[in-house]
Amino acid sequence: LSDAPSAEADQHSSRQKLFICSSFLSYQAADLIIQLSSTPKMKPDVVDFGTVFTDHMLTVEWNAIEGWQTPLIRPFGNLSLHPACSSLHYGIQLFEGLMVYRGDDNRLRLFRPLMNMSRMAKSANRACLPAFDESELLECIRRLVEIDQDWVPCSESSSLYIRPTLIGTEPSLGVKKPTRALLYVILCQAGSYFNTEGKALSLWADPKYTRAWKGGTGDCKMGGNYGGTLFAQYEAGSHGCEQVLWLYGEDHQITEAGTMNIFLHWINEDGEEELATPPLDGIILPGVTRQSILELTKKWDEFKVLERYLTMKQLCSALKQQRLKEMFGSGTACRICPVGNIMYQGKILQLPCLEKSSLSSRIAAELADIQVSG
Amino acid sequence: LSDAPSAEADQHSSRQKLFICSSFLSYQAADLIIQLSSTPKMKPDVVDFGTVFTDHMLTVEWNAIEGWQTPLIRPFGNLSLHPACSSLHYGIQLFEGLMVYRGDDNRLRLFRPLMNMSRMAKSANRACLPAFDESELLECIRRLVEIDQDWVPCSESSSLYIRPTLIGTEPSLGVKKPTRALLYVILCQAGSYFNTEGKALSLWADPKYTRAWKGGTGDCKMGGNYGGTLFAQYEAGSHGCEQVLWLYGEDHQITEAGTMNIFLHWINEDGEEELATPPLDGIILPGVTRQSILELTKKWDEFKVLERYLTMKQLCSALKQQRLKEMFGSGTACRICPVGNIMYQGKILQLPCLEKSSLSSRIAAELADIQVSG
Numbered sequence: 001l002s003d004a005p006s007a008e009a010d011q012h013s014s015r016q017k018l019f020i021c022s023s024f025l026s027y028q029a030a031d032l033i034i035q036l037s038s039t040p041k042m043k044p045d046v047v048d049f050g051t052v053f054t055d056h057m058l059t060v061e062w063n064a065i066e067g068w069q070t071p072l073i074r075p076f077g078n079l080s081l082h083p084a085c086s087s088l089h090y091g092i093q094l095f096e097g098l099m100v101y102r103g104d105d106n107r108l109r110l111f112r113p114l115m116n117m118s119r120m121a122k123s124a125n126r127a128c129l130p131a132f133d134e135s136e137l138l139e140c141i142r143r144l145v146e147i148d149q150d151w152v153p154c155s156e157s158s159s160l161y162i163r164p165t166l167i168g169t170e171p172s173l174g175v176k177k178p179t180r181a182l183l184y185v186i187l188c189q190a191g192s193y194f195n196t197e198g199k200a201l202s203l204w205a206d207p208k209y210t211r212a213w214k215g216g217t218g219d220c221k222m223g224g225n226y227g228g229t230l231f232a233q234y235e236a237g238s239h240g241c242e243q244v245l246w247l248y249g250e251d252h253q254i255t256e257a258g259t260m261n262i263f264l265h266w267i268n269e270d271g272e273e274e275l276a277t278p279p280l281d282g283i284i285l286p287g288v289t290r291q292s293i294l295e296l297t298k299k300w301d302e303f304k305v306l307e308r309y310l311t312m313k314q315l316c317s318a319l320k321q322q323r324l325k326e327m328f329g330s331g332t333a334c335r336i337c338p339v340g341n342i343m344y345q346g347k348i349l350q351l352p353c354l355e356k357s358s359l360s361s362r363i364a365a366e367l368a369d370i371q372v373s374g
Numbered sequence: 375l376s377d378a379p380s381a382e383a384d385q386h387s388s389r390q391k392l393f394i395c396s397s398f399l400s401y402q403a404a405d406l407i408i409q410l411s412s413t414p415k416m417k418p419d420v421v422d423f424g425t426v427f428t429d430h431m432l433t434v435e436w437n438a439i440e441g442w443q444t445p446l447i448r449p450f451g452n453l454s455l456h457p458a459c460s461s462l463h464y465g466i467q468l469f470e471g472l473m474v475y476r477g478d479d480n481r482l483r484l485f486r487p488l489m490n491m492s493r494m495a496k497s498a499n500r501a502c503l504p505a506f507d508e509s510e511l512l513e514c515i516r517r518l519v520e521i522d523q524d525w526v527p528c529s530e531s532s533s534l535y536i537r538p539t540l541i542g543t544e545p546s547l548g549v550k551k552p553t554r555a556l557l558y559v560i561l562c563q564a565g566s567y568f569n570t571e572g573k574a575l576s577l578w579a580d581p582k583y584t585r586a587w588k589g590g591t592g593d594c595k596m597g598g599n600y601g602g603t604l605f606a607q608y609e610a611g612s613h614g615c616e617q618v619l620w621l622y623g624e625d626h627q628i629t630e631a632g633t634m635n636i637f638l639h640w641i642n643e644d645g646e647e648e649l650a651t652p653p654l655d656g657i658i659l660p661g662v663t664r665q666s667i668l669e670l671t672k673k674w675d676e677f678k679v680l681e682r683y684l685t686m687k688q689l690c691s692a693l694k695q696q697r698l699k700e701m702f703g704s705g706t707a708c709r710i711c712p713v714g715n716i717m718y719q720g721k722i723l724q725l726p727c728l729e730k731s732s733l734s735s736r737i738a739a740e741l742a743d744i745q746v747s748g
Contacts, residue, residue, distance in 0.1 A: 050458065050547025057457060079462075080452040083431060083560050084424065088453075088541055091465035091597030092604070128604040163547060167462055168601075173424025173537060173562060175600050175633055177608060186457050188547060210589030215582055217602040223465030224598015226549050227542075228591040230466070230502040234551060259549055 026132065027060050027068040029139035034147070037075035043151060047191055049333060050161065054148040054187040058140050061169075062130045064179040071140050073147060076186065082171035086178045091224040092168030094123035097332045098288070099159045099190065100145050102152045103372040108145065110162075111332075111371050113138055115288045120164060123220040128177045129166050137164070141185055148187055156368065161190035161333065190333065200340025200353045201329065203245035203257055204236035205312065211246040211255065212283040219282050233258055239343055243329075248283060252312040255283055260329030260337060261290040264310055265359045267323040273303035275359065276310055289330040293363055312344060319349060327351050328360040336364040400506065401434050401442040403513035408521070411449035417525060421565055423707060424535065428522040428561040432514050435543075436504050438553040445514050447521060450560065456545035460552045465598040466542030468497035471706045472662070473533045473564060474519050476526045477746040482519065484536075485706075485745050487512055489662045494538060497594040502551040503540050511538070515559055522561055530742065535564035535707065564707065574714025574727045575703065577619035577631055578610035579686065585620040585629065586657040593656050607632055613717055617703075622657060626686040629657055634703030634711060635664040638684055639733045641697040647677035649733065650684055663704040667737055686718060693723060701725050702734040710738040 037055040044052060053076050060071040087093040098116045101109050117134035124131060141162060145152070152160040164185045168178030209232040211225070212218020218225055232244045236258075243258035255278055256262050268274040275297050280286050298305045318324040327339040338353040338360050353360075411429040418426060427450050434445040461467040472490045475483050491508035498505060515536060519526070526534040538559045542552030583606040585599070586592020592599055606618045610632075617632035629652055630636050642648040649671050654660050672679045692698040701713040712727040712734050727734075 048548070053458065078454040079457050081455055083453050083539070083558060084427065084537070084562070088461055088467055089469050089539065089597055090600035091467065092601040093462055093465065095463050126605055127601055128608060163458070165457070165463065174422070175604070175607070177604060184457060188458070208589055210587050213584050213587035213590070215584030216587065222598070222601060223463055224596070224602055226464035227466040227501060227596060228598055230549070230551060231500055233549070234502060
């Protein structure tokens, strides 16, 4: 981690390559220009998720004529954007979220970052934003994290969150594919996402709001999928619930909850022990933690692990017949969150949870183990 | 229009009122601070829609503690935004679009601006962005247009487009109601929206993409509704079509087309002459032009005017039985656009259009008349 070259050396080599580089489709991490901050911040104790940012950020500009420009690591600071910028009017924007953990051995580890790069590439395609080189971006991110490595906390309960972002910067108002874009990456402290330390989540399930639909963009991390959910989230809050459980269709399919995929650990209709989560049919966000849980539990080979449709009727029936063991959410920011109750059709469904031997705590422990010691 | 006070006088009165004002919920147009540009631009010939902006813009900041700040008219220029800004990550953003026309009498007229203010307020509520005073905003806009009045073209085919925008500027990453926001208004030249001068539009209708869904945000002008449509729009282009005709549900209901509401002028199933457009059931954008067409044609009292569901099957059947007179789109930016053909299920449906005596040309002429002479 001590191999970060000086700003001067990097700038020199990058300037030499600038003209060669701009005629290629991709930027190169090797061309990174690094401008170090002369006023590094004090590092406060780890606070709420996503409120304190590190000293540097990565930016890479793109335009339709010259392609990707030289990547730049520079002091964290505001972006200067044209007021007609297509990301501010038409939500032509996408993001990713991944964590960097400090292990007991003091080494830093990214958790399955290529899965994030690949999902980001899919979002970019869906949003009509430019394609980018996934491994070069990851290398640029690695360099950024290296420079701000002191920000990664020595703690099991917190980490540093990486937010790659790609926005359209087309400076005109027609609804069209942007001819300019900006890829940037910022880093922030990641304490607990929900203020429910050790408490199970309460969810509000009302079919009057829909998060995503077939033929839409619900399986991509595009901004519009999130802004549209705030209103329902606050209605959930007014009912004393922390998050929305998003339903779909006439049969009230369980899809996902606010910023989390959803898992059910139960005895299914055929009497088999099963861990189930809704399939990736276009309305579900393909979570990295979701995929990791599926792979991990399949490897255990102790019970059935399945991607399948789950309806509220099936959940209620399992609850009544005491076939439900646990329901939990998973996400990069919120990690593994047991669900304590669901408000649905005027009733509160109390779910079994927070048992010491629960599946969610076992999965959380195994994932944490991989994250901090590979 | 010569009553715009000098920048100095305005700044003085505003500073006096600053502390009083900030404790109220609303900004006041009377407090406007005006900073005139010292380098006004050359006004080019009217070009493509939304590419050339005027010399000034309006900005009003908001934060959850102090509420709305003093409104400011300042030289047009870039915005400085925090890179974690919630409008760039979660599409917490909305916009409006309205035109200012120069009449034969040289007077400037806004077309039904209170309808835009009211729709903007509804979008703000849905997006969890702050409420604002609609008439004070309109007065601020009036002052901005007054200052840049020389930009309103003397032409029947072009006008000045007003783009009010409201974005979340929360500088942190949790998905939550923003504690900071920015309301701003920019003005741009508005030539023809589609490059199809005098030609009827071709639409591509494929149920594999969905624009909006019940329980979503399709009836608000939130950014995410637009960014999600680009991909389908480019697929339409690859089939030689200019825009998407958005279908909904198993029965392929006709909803709206890219940036336009849709009207059908036909002999309905009961043999009656009818002008029909889909009802505002949550997935349709409540267009100002749409509403004006309904009111105008109802006033004529010459045929049935109805908000009703329309399916592709009904359209195909009407076409086969020669009951279809015309289909057209309506919108602020694109005005009235006859539809020439629709690509649907591998076939091209040729629609009757571009007749001199068509309903769309009569409506377009009457609306233009109102717009330029009140």
